[in-house]
Amino acid sequence: MEIKVVKKVLGVNEAIAExxxxxxxxxxxxxxxxxxxxxxxxxxxxxxxIGQLKDNFRIGVVVGDICTTYDSERLSxxxxxxxxxxxxxxxGDCHLAANVVQGGLSELDLDALDLVFVxxxxxxxxxxxxxxxxxxKVVVLSLPEGEDKPLKYPLMxxxxxxxxxxxxxxxxxxxxxxKALKERVKQLNPKIEIFEISCKTGQGIDRWTGWLKKSLSxxx
Amino acid sequence: MEIKVVKKVLGVNEAIAExxxxxxxxxxxxxxxxxxxxxxxxxxxxxxxIGQLKDNFRIGVVVGDICTTYDSERLSxxxxxxxxxxxxxxxGDCHLAANVVQGGLSELDLDALDLVFVxxxxxxxxxxxxxxxxxxKVVVLSLPEGEDKPLKYPLMxxxxxxxxxxxxxxxxxxxxxxKALKERVKQLNPKIEIFEISCKTGQGIDRWTGWLKKSLSxxx
Numbered sequence: 001m002e003i004k005v006v007k008k009v010l011g012v013n014e015a016i017a018e019x020x021x022x023x024x025x026x027x028x029x030x031x032x033x034x035x036x037x038x039x040x041x042x043x044x045x046x047x048x049x050i051g052q053l054k055d056n057f058r059i060g061v062v063v064g065d066i067c068t069t070y071d072s073e074r075l076s077x078x079x080x081x082x083x084x085x086x087x088x089x090x091x092g093d094c095h096l097a098a099n100v101v102q103g104g105l106s107e108l109d110l111d112a113l114d115l116v117f118v119x120x121x122x123x124x125x126x127x128x129x130x131x132x133x134x135x136x137k138v139v140v141l142s143l144p145e146g147e148d149k150p151l152k153y154p155l156m157x158x159x160x161x162x163x164x165x166x167x168x169x170x171x172x173x174x175x176x177x178x179k180a181l182k183e184r185v186k187q188l189n190p191k192i193e194i195f196e197i198s199c200k201t202g203q204g205i206d207r208w209t210g211w212l213k214k215s216l217s218x219x220x
Numbered sequence: 221m222e223i224k225v226v227k228k229v230l231g232v233n234e235a236i237a238e239x240x241x242x243x244x245x246x247x248x249x250x251x252x253x254x255x256x257x258x259x260x261x262x263x264x265x266x267x268x269x270i271g272q273l274k275d276n277f278r279i280g281v282v283v284g285d286i287c288t289t290y291d292s293e294r295l296s297x298x299x300x301x302x303x304x305x306x307x308x309x310x311x312g313d314c315h316l317a318a319n320v321v322q323g324g325l326s327e328l329d330l331d332a333l334d335l336v337f338v339x340x341x342x343x344x345x346x347x348x349x350x351x352x353x354x355x356x357k358v359v360v361l362s363l364p365e366g367e368d369k370p371l372k373y374p375l376m377x378x379x380x381x382x383x384x385x386x387x388x389x390x391x392x393x394x395x396x397x398x399k400a401l402k403e404r405v406k407q408l409n410p411k412i413e414i415f416e417i418s419c420k421t422g423q424g425i426d427r428w429t430g431w432l433k434k435s436l437s438x439x440x
Contacts, residue, residue, distance in 0.1 A: 037257045039365025094345040125314040144364035145259025
């Protein structure tokens, strides 16, 4: 019974995601769905990324959280338009469904944007199942989370176009096995791009934003 | 509509949790629900905890994961009985519902146990909403996740009896604000017990298992 409910929700979701995709294509807006566990650094990565891109691209952000506007307050400091979605009125959903993203996008002036970042709710499970009409899906894995995560959350790592291994500045104090991580991820998803980054030291941020710029130019 | 579905599921869940609670009381078994983000160290904490307690208590473990038996294989090395629950057949649920836990417990010989650890699915959202008939709820926060998590996941921190701040060995490389964390958590939940631990150095493990032993003796 529960499974039936999920399937029905996913069917409706797929249709709305397709509507979003069509709208974004018409408006020539690139949309990126950023997903991860709580605390792996999505908001800080967006702050760094927006900082590097905002002079050349018109950027908007949709931020999902169960409750609170903590992340959107931080992101607003960049000066780009930010829409906060709280899923609490939607039953405290642990992901952003397409209808919820559609509501968020309607608060942005898409004609005046090149790029929309969606910061999904912190969760490695459900966000992987819900299409939101994005051009690229990106997962963040914080180094202290460990190299076994692809084994445990295969759907997320299979579906994403890029993996950001964040907080690599912790490597000196860690027994994290980067080689094992990469092998596991590539086995699930041979085409995935992997970037080792640190928002503290700046390591790898240029390579990541370079990939992003290329992805953007590919659709325009 | 979606909210209605969630409420109905939660109502049924509550009734089954009450059944579990009654059974555990009859059998004099203490059950602990261990929750956290993916990668914050639940399995390693259980390995350490079981290592310290297994000579004096008869322990069983129920491990929840979307898929894979990775954690249960690690836990089986302790020699205690371990039941793996994969939620994939239940729609890939990102939490353990009471009916699923009840199924797991039926695989254990409760007459031969003092203590059952439930390692919940890695997620700071949904597991907080589902009662499973446990005596204590414990949340793990890994230090690299940051001190802002109680602001973003207030339900989890409000409902738990104890917080394990894990991986404190990363403190020298981190700007984590322990004081701010504790203030935020205590504001949500003045009675919560907070333990700073490291499975790598062993720091704080004795205090944590001491609390656990006391909690166990309180119900027997």
